[in-house]
Amino acid sequence: MSGYEGDRGGSGGGSSSGGRDGDRGFGDERRSSAGRQRSASRSRGDRSRTSQAPSERRKRTDPARMAAFDVLREVDESDAYANLVLPPLLRERRIRGRDAGFATELTYGTLRLRGRYDAILATCVDRPLPGLDPALLDVLRLGAHQLLGMRVPGHAAVSETVGLARNRVGAGPAQMVNAVLRRVSERPLDEWLSILEKEAPDTLTGLALAESHPLWIARALREALAGNERGVDELADLLAADNAAPRVTLVARPGLVEASDEDAWGDVDLVAGRWAPTALRLEGSDPSGIPAIREGLAGVQDEGSQLVTLALAGVPVEGRDERWLDLCAGPGGKAALLGALAAQRGAALVANEVAPHRARLVRGALAALPDGAVEEVRTGDGREVGTEEPGAYDRVLVDAPCTGLGALRRRPESRWRRTPSDLAALTGLQRELLASALDAVRPGGVVAYVTCSPHLAETQLVVTDVLKKRGDVERLDTPAAVRSALRPGADIPLAERDDVQLWPHVHGTDAMHLTLLRRTA
Numbered sequence: 221m222s223g224y225e226g227d228r229g230g231s232g233g234g235s236s237s238g239g240r241d242g243d244r245g246f247g248d249e250r251r252s253s254a255g256r257q258r259s260a261s262r263s264r265g266d267r268s269r270t271s272q273a274p275s276e277r278r279k280r281t282d283p284a285r286m287a288a289f290d291v292l293r294e295v296d297e298s299d300a301y302a303n304l305v306l307p308p309l310l311r312e313r314r315i316r317g318r319d320a321g322f323a324t325e326l327t328y329g330t331l332r333l334r335g336r337y338d339a340i341l342a343t344c345v346d347r348p349l350p351g352l353d354p355a356l357l358d359v360l361r362l363g364a365h366q367l368l369g370m371r372v373p374g375h376a377a378v379s380e381t382v383g384l385a386r387n388r389v390g391a392g393p394a395q396m397v398n399a400v401l402r403r404v405s406e407r408p409l410d411e412w413l414s415i416l417e418k419e420a421p422d423t424l425t426g427l428a429l430a431e432s433h434p435l436w437i438a439r440a441l442r443e444a445l446a447g448n449e450r451g452v453d454e455l456a457d458l459l460a461a462d463n464a465a466p467r468v469t470l471v472a473r474p475g476l477v478e479a480s481d482e483d484a485w486g487d488v489d490l491v492a493g494r495w496a497p498t499a500l501r502l503e504g505s506d507p508s509g510i511p512a513i514r515e516g517l518a519g520v521q522d523e524g525s526q527l528v529t530l531a532l533a534g535v536p537v538e539g540r541d542e543r544w545l546d547l548c549a550g551p552g553g554k555a556a557l558l559g560a561l562a563a564q565r566g567a568a569l570v571a572n573e574v575a576p577h578r579a580r581l582v583r584g585a586l587a588a589l590p591d592g593a594v595e596e597v598r599t600g601d602g603r604e605v606g607t608e609e610p611g612a613y614d615r616v617l618v619d620a621p622c623t624g625l626g627a628l629r630r631r632p633e634s635r636w637r638r639t640p641s642d643l644a645a646l647t648g649l650q651r652e653l654l655a656s657a658l659d660a661v662r663p664g665g666v667v668a669y670v671t672c673s674p675h676l677a678e679t680q681l682v683v684t685d686v687l688k689k690r691g692d693v694e695r696l697d698t699p700a701a702v703r704s705a706l707r708p709g710a711d712i713p714l715a716e717r718d719d720v721q722l723w724p725h726v727h728g729t730d731a732m733h734l735t736l737l738r739r740t741a
């Protein structure tokens with residue numbers, strides 16, 4: 221399941237641009253521009269450290285690199301989510317400030333760009349990568365990211381990573397790490413990427429390797445661009461956008477908090493979002509100390525998610541407009557915005573979610589809404605709501621479980637976890653949920669079908685298939701509804717279609733899909 225922001229750390233963290241010309245260096249008084257941690261005593265000029273035996277000194281391994289390695293192993297061995305594992309680990313080991321930034325960039329950047337680095341490493345290792353000890357392979361990937369993605373000077377990247385290998389994998393593998401990373405360091409990133417593209421069997425494979433996407437995902441994204449009236453030559457930009465950590469975007473829930481309320485936002489720098497009137501962009505990456513977030517008046521939410529929710533709430537319905545339903549609400553990001561909007565309009569929200577632990581998250585997300593805004597938070601199968609409560613709602617949101625291919629930038633490891641076989645199960649469920657939502661809405665009411673995937677099988681094909689079977693639904697002008705939801709003066713580029721597909725490389729949002737439908741009499 222995917223598509224949620226609140227419970228996976230929203231921003232996805234990290235600052236990797238994944239760009240072809242590498243990234244910024246890391247330097248301050250404790251972490252040198254070599255990305256190497258200086259001990260506090262040394263930076264103070266304290267000579268007592270020299271009393272340590274030289275062999276012990278050599279074995280000291282940088283805590284930031286060890287933390288990155290340990291998270292990579294958790295991700296591999298326990299299917300963990302890096303952005304759930306890393307922050308507590310940094311806290312537990314008291315890794316802070318620049319060191320925490322370095323560990324974060326190293327972890328998330330290595331995970332995102334794993335495909336690129338594996339293709340490069342494969343040319344430097346004399347046996348197939350899948351035969352290597354997975355821990356050793358992770359060390360090599362971490363070294364490759366320091367060399368090619370973080371501008372850590374070669375000698376520091378190699379020697380620190382060899383130290384990490386010695387500490388975590390063993391002395392023998394450490395020698396191999398030394399030899400392999402020296403070969404990696406012989407060329408700059410651009411040269412490596414040209415080699416990958418030149419030696420690939422076709423252009424798409426070359427691009428997928430260079431921009432670190434599984435081939436099936438690169439192919440699906442290319443088809444999605446074409447199916448949404450965009451040029452397939454945009455694929456390189458789209459894949460590159462997936463490799464850049466998104467800026468943290470907040471939602472100021474209407475009626476609960478104003479952007480101008482200084483006390484609510486504390487000491488952080490905020491700028492207005494690009495599209496949604498509710499969106500604020502955080503200049504920095506840690507929203508946890510913001511009072512409005514702690515109190516549930518605001519949240520971390522991609523601007524695309526805000527825009528599709530605002531579009532559903534704003535599209536006109538004739539007659540009664542009192543009961544709104546979020547059919548797949550967990551963890552509750554869109555439900556909280558929808559509930560705030562419902563409260564302003566005298567309507568009430570029912571939030572449904574099949575997974576009990578996610579229904580609990582929805583309750584938490586809705587806790588700050590005014591009395592009367594929420595009729596109920598339920599745990600139940602959304603596929604049954606249409607038969608259990610036919611025609612009972614005026615507006616229904618189906619934010620369907622999906623592959624999440626539109627939010628790859630947010631979840632560093634997800635592209636390597638998804639497989640094409642996930643699609644079959646998801647698209648069946650998506651059809652059933654949309655059909656149920658159309659039964660649950662009254663004639664004249666509206667349904668928003670939303671995914672955070674642009675995959676055509678999860679978006680256009682689901683809608684077309686479901687509508688083929690019924691004569692009581694009309695497609696609405698979704699671009700017009702999205703335009704009406706924009707902040708004043710914003711002018712959003714949208715394809716000439718009756719649905720809307722947003723794109724990271726065009727709109728700076730997740731690749732959200734929205735189709736608005738009206739149930740006819």
Ligand SMILES: C[S@@+](CC[C@H](N)C(=O)[O-])C[C@H]1O[C@@H](n2cnc3c(N)ncnc32)[C@H](O)[C@@H]1O
Nearest residue numbers: 222223548550551552553554574601602619621
């Ligand atoms: C894309 S997420 C929804 C994200 C949510 N709208 C938000 O903004 O926070 C999809 C949700 O659908 C839930 N889900 C999956 N199958 C479902 C079903 N049959 N009925 C209801 N919810 C379901 C998943 O557990 C997941 O929480």
